[in-house]
Amino acid sequence: MDQNAAKLIGAGLAAIGAGMAAIGVGNVFGSFLESALRNPGAADGQQGRLFIGFAAAELLGLLSFVVAMILIFVA
């Protein structure tokens, strides 16, 4: 296979990681909303933890974006 083609295919495969991170971020906010509606009184106190979970889940998706960018523009 042409090396350039392999790079572009790899960058495309990295998009799977972005999609997985989308599932993760959706899961974080979905679970938060679900439990916040069960106990609205405790919801505001947990907003910090909500964003920590969001940041941790999002970072891995952003890493896959970095991998794609490196494959396209650097490697």
Place this chain on the structure above:
Amino acid sequence: MAAEAGKVDPMHQFMIEPLLGTDRWQIAGYNVPFTNSAMWMAIAALALLVFVAGGMKRQLVPGRWQMAVETMTGFIDGMLAANIGPAGKKYVPYIFSLFMFILFANVLGLLPLSLFGLHPFTFTSHFSATGVLSLMAFAIVLVVGFWKHGFHFFSLFIPHGTPLPMIPLIFMIELVSFLVRPFSLGLRLFVAMMAGHVLLEVLSSFVISGFNAGLGIGPVVSVLSFVLMVAICALEILVAGIQAYVFALLTSLYLNDAENLH
């Protein structure tokens, strides 16, 4: 921006360019020109200064501007009180400056200034800028941790109640996760900002090349892309706020580790 043959280069917007020439800016043999990145940092700092100075009137019944500034300081104060406790009070100036600087930088980079022929530059989309901010947070954590706890600071890497055989493994894992923090902190902000701007640029190239394709499916794609672009712009304003908040929140969590250990 539209380069030759109707192609839009999505990476051109991140180009760092010297503004006032390169020849006169020599320091000890190194060329240190005043770049567009430095200019937008100065603009963000200046805007922040004006914003805060306008709210320093200390009136008993605050006006709108003072209310806005006090809401932001109160927000940071509450975040530090919740995450660090009473010891977090002394970090309010640093975290407030950090949060507002990043927020102003992110939002200023989204301004539609190209309508007036200017080119807004988001310096938070460069790892050199966000990396320094996260290294500063890491340095403060190290200094505070060793100052307050001495070598007892290393107990941060061994949670309470770890079984004895597990201690070497847990120590290594916690050490690596501690050392990777400045990297992941800076990377998150820079990639989130860069991804958004690349996405906007790619969608704008769809709009342009769709209309250039003549009648048929082209204009349909263009209009749909344009609608999506407007929606993504709104999302980007949200992301600008969330990323600034996440940066400040994680910095305060790391400071909590240094202040209170586990």
